[in-house]
Amino acid sequence: MKISAVTAHVKEGFVDDFIAATLKHHANTLKEKGNLRFDFLQSRKDPTRFLFYEAYESEADIEFHRQADSYLTWRDTVEKWMAEPRQGTPYKPVAPLESRMYRYP
Amino acid sequence: MKISAVTAHVKEGFVDDFIAATLKHHANTLKEKGNLRFDFLQSRKDPTRFLFYEAYESEADIEFHRQADSYLTWRDTVEKWMAEPRQGTPYKPVAPLESRMYRYP
Numbered sequence: 001m002k003i004s005a006v007t008a009h010v011k012e013g014f015v016d017d018f019i020a021a022t023l024k025h026h027a028n029t030l031k032e033k034g035n036l037r038f039d040f041l042q043s044r045k046d047p048t049r050f051l052f053y054e055a056y057e058s059e060a061d062i063e064f065h066r067q068a069d070s071y072l073t074w075r076d077t078v079e080k081w082m083a084e085p086r087q088g089t090p091y092k093p094v095a096p097l098e099s100r101m102y103r104y105p
Numbered sequence: 106m107k108i109s110a111v112t113a114h115v116k117e118g119f120v121d122d123f124i125a126a127t128l129k130h131h132a133n134t135l136k137e138k139g140n141l142r143f144d145f146l147q148s149r150k151d152p153t154r155f156l157f158y159e160a161y162e163s164e165a166d167i168e169f170h171r172q173a174d175s176y177l178t179w180r181d182t183v184e185k186w187m188a189e190p191r192q193g194t195p196y197k198p199v200a201p202l203e204s205r206m207y208r209y210p
Contacts, residue, residue: 091146
Protein backbone atom coordinates (compact mmCIF):
# COMPACT_ATOMS: atom_id res chain seq x y z
CA MET A 1 0.00 0.00 0.00
CA LYS A 2 1.14 3.50 -0.88
CA ILE A 3 0.13 6.56 1.11
CA SER A 4 0.82 10.08 -0.03
CA ALA A 5 0.45 13.36 1.88
CA VAL A 6 0.48 16.44 -0.32
CA THR A 7 0.31 20.01 0.98
CA ALA A 8 -1.00 22.77 -1.26
CA HIS A 9 -0.80 26.54 -0.67
CA VAL A 10 -3.30 28.57 -2.69
CA LYS A 11 -3.06 32.27 -3.59
CA GLU A 12 -5.43 34.58 -1.69
CA GLY A 13 -8.64 35.07 -3.68
CA PHE A 14 -8.52 31.69 -5.40
CA VAL A 15 -9.50 29.41 -2.53
CA ASP A 16 -13.09 28.92 -3.74
CA ASP A 17 -11.91 28.17 -7.29
CA PHE A 18 -9.36 25.70 -5.96
CA ILE A 19 -11.94 23.92 -3.80
CA ALA A 20 -14.43 23.65 -6.68
CA ALA A 21 -11.83 22.23 -9.09
CA THR A 22 -10.45 19.85 -6.47
CA LEU A 23 -13.89 18.55 -5.45
CA LYS A 24 -14.48 17.54 -9.07
CA HIS A 25 -11.08 15.84 -9.26
CA HIS A 26 -11.68 14.21 -5.87
CA ALA A 27 -14.95 12.64 -7.05
CA ASN A 28 -13.26 11.31 -10.19
CA THR A 29 -10.32 9.90 -8.25
CA LEU A 30 -12.56 7.89 -5.92
CA LYS A 31 -13.79 5.99 -9.00
CA GLU A 32 -10.27 4.80 -9.84
CA LYS A 33 -9.81 1.10 -9.16
CA GLY A 34 -6.72 1.34 -6.98
CA ASN A 35 -7.73 4.34 -4.89
CA LEU A 36 -8.43 3.45 -1.26
CA ARG A 37 -9.00 6.96 0.05
CA PHE A 38 -8.53 10.62 -0.79
CA ASP A 39 -9.16 12.97 2.14
CA PHE A 40 -9.27 16.58 1.00
CA LEU A 41 -8.68 18.85 4.01
CA GLN A 42 -8.36 22.56 4.73
CA SER A 43 -6.15 24.02 7.46
CA ARG A 44 -8.05 25.55 10.37
CA LYS A 45 -5.15 27.94 10.94
CA ASP A 46 -4.79 29.22 7.38
CA PRO A 47 -7.64 28.60 4.89
CA THR A 48 -5.25 28.96 1.92
CA ARG A 49 -3.47 25.74 2.98
CA PHE A 50 -4.73 22.25 2.16
CA LEU A 51 -3.75 18.63 2.67
CA PHE A 52 -4.48 15.72 0.37
CA TYR A 53 -4.19 12.41 2.19
CA GLU A 54 -4.35 9.64 -0.40
CA ALA A 55 -3.96 5.87 -0.21
CA TYR A 56 -3.52 3.50 -3.14
CA GLU A 57 -3.16 -0.25 -3.39
CA SER A 58 0.08 -0.09 -5.38
CA GLU A 59 2.61 2.08 -7.17
CA ALA A 60 0.92 1.10 -10.46
CA ASP A 61 -2.33 2.57 -9.18
CA ILE A 62 -0.57 5.87 -8.40
CA GLU A 63 0.94 5.84 -11.88
CA PHE A 64 -2.53 5.28 -13.36
CA HIS A 65 -3.87 8.19 -11.27
CA ARG A 66 -1.11 10.54 -12.46
CA GLN A 67 -1.84 9.76 -16.08
CA ALA A 68 -5.64 9.99 -15.76
CA ASP A 69 -7.44 12.82 -17.58
CA SER A 70 -8.91 14.00 -14.28
CA TYR A 71 -5.49 14.51 -12.71
CA LEU A 72 -3.95 16.18 -15.75
CA THR A 73 -6.91 18.53 -16.17
CA TRP A 74 -6.93 19.38 -12.46
CA ARG A 75 -3.16 19.93 -12.38
CA ASP A 76 -3.30 22.36 -15.31
CA THR A 77 -6.42 24.12 -13.95
CA VAL A 78 -5.03 24.82 -10.49
CA GLU A 79 -1.48 25.68 -11.62
CA LYS A 80 -2.15 29.44 -11.79
CA TRP A 81 -3.76 29.44 -8.32
CA MET A 82 -0.83 27.89 -6.45
CA ALA A 83 1.13 30.23 -4.15
CA GLU A 84 4.04 27.77 -4.16
CA PRO A 85 4.76 24.30 -5.54
CA ARG A 86 2.86 21.48 -3.85
CA GLN A 87 4.92 19.30 -1.52
CA GLY A 88 4.27 15.58 -1.61
CA THR A 89 5.71 12.94 0.69
CA PRO A 90 5.29 9.20 0.11
CA TYR A 91 4.66 7.19 3.27
CA LYS A 92 4.39 3.58 4.33
CA PRO A 93 2.18 2.56 7.24
CA VAL A 94 3.71 1.55 10.55
CA ALA A 95 0.28 1.04 12.14
CA PRO A 96 -2.27 -0.01 11.23
CA LEU A 97 -0.77 -2.14 8.46
CA GLU A 98 -3.88 -3.60 6.83
CA SER A 99 -5.02 -1.83 3.67
CA ARG A 100 -8.67 -2.30 4.68
CA MET A 101 -8.04 0.24 7.47
CA TYR A 102 -7.30 2.90 4.85
CA ARG A 103 -10.23 2.16 2.53
CA TYR A 104 -13.47 4.13 2.79
CA PRO A 105 -16.43 2.11 4.08
CA MET B 106 -14.77 16.42 13.44
CA LYS B 107 -11.15 17.39 14.07
CA ILE B 108 -8.27 16.09 12.00
CA SER B 109 -4.67 16.62 12.90
CA ALA B 110 -1.52 15.97 10.85
CA VAL B 111 1.67 15.94 12.87
CA THR B 112 5.15 15.48 11.39
CA ALA B 113 7.96 14.13 13.54
CA HIS B 114 11.68 14.08 12.75
CA VAL B 115 13.68 11.57 14.79
CA LYS B 116 17.42 11.64 15.47
CA GLU B 117 19.47 9.05 13.58
CA GLY B 118 19.91 5.94 15.71
CA PHE B 119 16.65 6.34 17.61
CA VAL B 120 14.16 5.34 14.94
CA ASP B 121 13.55 1.86 16.38
CA ASP B 122 13.05 3.27 19.88
CA PHE B 123 10.67 5.89 18.55
CA ILE B 124 8.64 3.30 16.63
CA ALA B 125 8.38 0.99 19.66
CA ALA B 126 7.25 3.80 21.99
CA THR B 127 4.81 5.17 19.43
CA LEU B 128 3.27 1.76 18.69
CA LYS B 129 2.43 1.43 22.38
CA HIS B 130 0.94 4.93 22.47
CA HIS B 131 -0.92 4.22 19.22
CA ALA B 132 -2.60 1.13 20.66
CA ASN B 133 -3.65 3.07 23.77
CA THR B 134 -5.01 5.98 21.73
CA LEU B 135 -7.25 3.74 19.66
CA LYS B 136 -9.05 2.79 22.88
CA GLU B 137 -9.99 6.42 23.60
CA LYS B 138 -13.70 7.06 23.09
CA GLY B 139 -13.41 10.01 20.72
CA ASN B 140 -10.58 8.71 18.54
CA LEU B 141 -11.72 7.87 15.02
CA ARG B 142 -8.33 7.01 13.55
CA PHE B 143 -4.61 7.31 14.15
CA ASP B 144 -2.47 6.40 11.14
CA PHE B 145 1.20 6.13 12.09
CA LEU B 146 3.31 6.44 8.94
CA GLN B 147 7.00 6.49 8.00
CA SER B 148 8.41 8.46 5.09
CA ARG B 149 9.64 6.33 2.20
CA LYS B 150 12.19 9.05 1.33
CA ASP B 151 13.66 9.53 4.81
CA PRO B 152 13.04 6.85 7.47
CA THR B 153 13.70 9.37 10.27
CA ARG B 154 10.54 11.28 9.31
CA PHE B 155 7.02 10.28 10.38
CA LEU B 156 3.45 11.44 10.00
CA PHE B 157 0.63 11.00 12.50
CA TYR B 158 -2.76 11.38 10.84
CA GLU B 159 -5.37 11.53 13.59
CA ALA B 160 -9.12 12.13 13.57
CA TYR B 161 -11.28 12.85 16.61
CA GLU B 162 -15.00 13.46 17.02
CA SER B 163 -14.55 16.77 18.82
CA GLU B 164 -12.13 19.27 20.36
CA ALA B 165 -13.03 17.82 23.78
CA ASP B 166 -11.80 14.42 22.60
CA ILE B 167 -8.47 15.94 21.55
CA GLU B 168 -8.21 17.63 24.94
CA PHE B 169 -8.88 14.28 26.63
CA HIS B 170 -6.17 12.68 24.46
CA ARG B 171 -3.62 15.35 25.38
CA GLN B 172 -4.22 14.85 29.08
CA ALA B 173 -4.22 11.05 28.94
CA ASP B 174 -1.42 9.20 30.71
CA SER B 175 -0.50 7.47 27.43
CA TYR B 176 0.11 10.77 25.65
CA LEU B 177 2.03 12.36 28.51
CA THR B 178 4.23 9.29 28.97
CA TRP B 179 4.86 9.02 25.21
CA ARG B 180 5.63 12.74 24.90
CA ASP B 181 8.21 12.62 27.69
CA THR B 182 9.70 9.34 26.45
CA VAL B 183 10.29 10.50 22.86
CA GLU B 184 11.41 14.04 23.72
CA LYS B 185 15.12 13.16 23.75
CA TRP B 186 14.85 11.38 20.38
CA MET B 187 13.35 14.30 18.43
CA ALA B 188 15.67 15.97 15.89
CA GLU B 189 13.38 19.03 15.88
CA PRO B 190 10.03 20.02 17.41
CA ARG B 191 7.03 18.20 15.98
CA GLN B 192 4.84 20.25 13.63
CA GLY B 193 1.10 19.83 13.96
CA THR B 194 -1.59 21.29 11.74
CA PRO B 195 -5.31 21.13 12.55
CA TYR B 196 -7.53 20.45 9.56
CA LYS B 197 -11.20 20.33 8.71
CA PRO B 198 -12.50 18.04 5.98
CA VAL B 199 -13.62 19.44 2.64
CA ALA B 200 -14.40 15.97 1.27
CA PRO B 201 -15.55 13.54 2.39
CA LEU B 202 -17.41 15.32 5.18
CA GLU B 203 -18.97 12.39 7.05
CA SER B 204 -17.07 11.32 10.17
CA ARG B 205 -17.82 7.64 9.41
CA MET B 206 -15.40 7.97 6.45
CA TYR B 207 -12.56 8.69 8.88
CA ARG B 208 -13.33 5.96 11.39
CA TYR B 209 -11.55 2.60 11.20
CA PRO B 210 -13.81 -0.29 10.19
